Amino acid sequence: MAGKSRMVIALLAGIVIFSAIPNSYAETVDTVDVKIELNTLSDYYVSGDVLTLEPELYNPSSSTHIDNNPSCDYTFEVFKADSSLIFSSENNCRSQIQALEINQEERVELMRQTWDFTDSNGQEIPTGSYLIVVSHSIVDISDAHILQYFGNSTLPNNIELTYNTVDISSNDATAELIQLFIHNPTADKVDLTGLDCNIIIESGLNREIFGNCLNNIQVLHPYENMYVGNHIIDRLWLDSSDNFNLYLTGGSQFQQLNFITPTTSMEQTDDGNQVRPDLQQISYQLTETESNPHLSIMADYHTYTNSQVNDCDLNLLIVNDYGEIHHSDVIDFCQTTTQAFEISPDVSRVKVYDWVLSDEDSCLVDFGKYTIVLEGKQFSKADFFQNIPNDSSRCNDNDMQIDLDNQVAENSLYTTVKITTNKNLRVFSDCTLVVDIIMIDMDDEILQNQFCDYNSGNFFTSPNGIYEIHQKVDLPDEYTASDYIAVTHKVSFEYTSIYSENIYVVSGQMA
Structure with a gap:
């Protein structure tokens, strides 16, 4: 335990009791300023993870004494989104008391406790949002953290996790677009009601999670493919590791994506004076007309940062859910920003591209799901569902x-x-x-x-x-x-x- 503490120990009837009443206690200041602070926790955890709690007591004011239970220091409780309690560590505490002195600006490390994401009955909790509340064992102070837990996937063994890979590299960057699907390879209808499905792509210290990958779909028909989402394996991932793994939470359907190779020459080709567009996010707006529907592709960017851009090229790719590049183009970002408008004091938005969804014969692009990819300083993406069917059989x-x-x-x-x-x-x-x-x-x-x-x-x-x-x-x-x-x-x-x-x-x- 960090810092110095003082305690008096007494033995009564064979029970060890830690007294919290030293002679000087009556002269100490109010303990209301003492805080309990959680250690840094992740915002999400997956099946198989262990949550480690290492909170601290912090005294921002004058030196003081507080009562403390050394058998547990603190308790923690876990609540579901509906505020119902699913786990409490209170049973780990014994009836012990000690006097703990905390000096001004001192931090006292409390004991390390862990939780394996099981409820009071020892059962793994389901996927969902949870509130962790850490409370001091005696003093009425607490701290809390909200996290998302992705539980063990419960898909039947005859349902497959599949993927497409699309090379979206350019002269400036190496990258792969990974498209994920849930596939029924059998000749039988499969009921998915009440099942849990979470997908993980990870490499080194990087991890991408796709929660609720069934998208609330209840049934998969024979040979049906359901698009889940996508992820870009970019330079950040490629430089960290050459092992890329894909699996369902719980470890089932583990697959190694060995076809992806790390970039080897990018460091040599980088120009330190080159400043490319740095986008925050991209979005779109569909405008439907009887004969000419089109998609306005919008980009948000930091106004000041992008005022320094000297390489104006934005590479555009539109990829369908069959893993095919449907359309590509190069956009002059600097030219488009003349029409930008401010959406906050630091951020501007501009229409960078107008994707016409029909051809010269008034036939619409194929019904289905598309990923819009823009490459500037880094890659940005957005999914679009083209759900307007062609009315004419000739299309x-x-x-x-x-x-x-x-x-x-x-x-x-x-x-x-x-x-x-x-x-x-x-x-x-x-x-x-x-x-x-x-x-x-x-x-x-x-x-x-x-x-x-x-x-x-x-x-x-x-x-x-x-x-x-x-x-x-x-x-x-x-x-x-x-x-x-x-x-x-x-x-x-x-x-x-x-x-x-x-x-x-x-x-x-x-x-």
């Missing part, structure tokens, strides 16, 4: 073949939609299949069934180029009174296809 270059098969059995209609394509199959609508059934001779009653558990923006990668949707529609018992049922299917992927069929019924069975 769709995915040569899909759709076949339907209907079977009626035991008062149910069983439908199989078979889609054959040589490309990835994009999900354009949550309601991918709508089945309308008209019961003839039953006042032409219409039964509509919408299958809306799909995830717009995701895409399918079937191993053989064939994707099948199997759905069941229960028919009312009265359908046997109909001569036939008229079935209409609306299949929505890159465009909506409508198929109709009359199914004749004889004695309750399909003719």
Whole structure:
């Protein structure tokens, strides 16, 4: 323990009691100025980490005495976001008291305690935000810290963590864009309800965490890919280590990204007099018109710092979620700043680029998710979901073949939609299949069934180029009174296809 302390020890009935009442105690100043201060803690922790507490007592005023329990010095409690208590170290304390003298401006180190992110029952806590409160064992003083914990991922073993790598290097920098996906490689639908998913990319002292990587999606259909996010492996990462690891919290699906090699010549090519644009962040604003939607790409920057720029080039890359560079350009940053406007006393914002989302044939860029990357002094990025579908079939270059098969059995209609394509199959609508059934001779009653558990923006990668949707529609018992049922299917992927069929019924069975 740092600093000097004085204590009187007495033995009573075989119990060690530390007395806190020295003769001079009545003459000391009020202890209200003494503070307990937490050591520096991280804002986030992941499954397998251990939290280390090493707080200090600090006396900013005149010398004083306080009571202290040397068996624990302090207790700590952990609360969930709803303020419910999930853990307390109070049971570690014994009934002991000592008198502790703290001089002016003195700091006294308290004992080291650890917590392994388990609750009072010894169970690992789930992903979430938590409040750690450290309280002195006797004096009514405390300190607190809010942290985010990423618990053990609970994805089933048949769900895969996959990635794309995109080389976004330029003449000035070496970098890789890592795109992350959750993929269902099986022919079965997988229920994700209530599961926890957190992804980590790390190298040396660097760590990037993707929390809630399921994005609240409840179901993954066969061969479905869900885009999670991306990270840029830039010079800061490349210079720190040549080992790059990717895994789910808890250590499952561990993968080494050995294809990334550290930069070797950048130090030799750096020009100390070169000042490139230093961006804080980038954003965008979508302007939709009937014939010409476009995306205004905005950049925030420190006004004074960027007044010193003498190399005005901003490299622009737009990458789709198939890992392809869709568009690239070089922007004259110095020219664009003539139109900048102030958003705070030190920060300005400027439109650096206008991305037109349609071509000369009025066809929109492909539906899907894109990453906008700007390279100045460092890399900045933002994700954009282009969710405006092309209305004209001439703009769709995915040569899909759709076949339907209907079977009626035991008062149910069983439908199989078979889609054959040589490309990835994009999900354009949550309601991918709508089945309308008209019961003839039953006042032409219409039964509509919408299958809306799909995830717009995701895409399918079937191993053989064939994707099948199997759905069941229960028919009312009265359908046997109909001569036939008229079935209409609306299949929505890159465009909506409508198929109709009359199914004749004889004695309750399909003719």
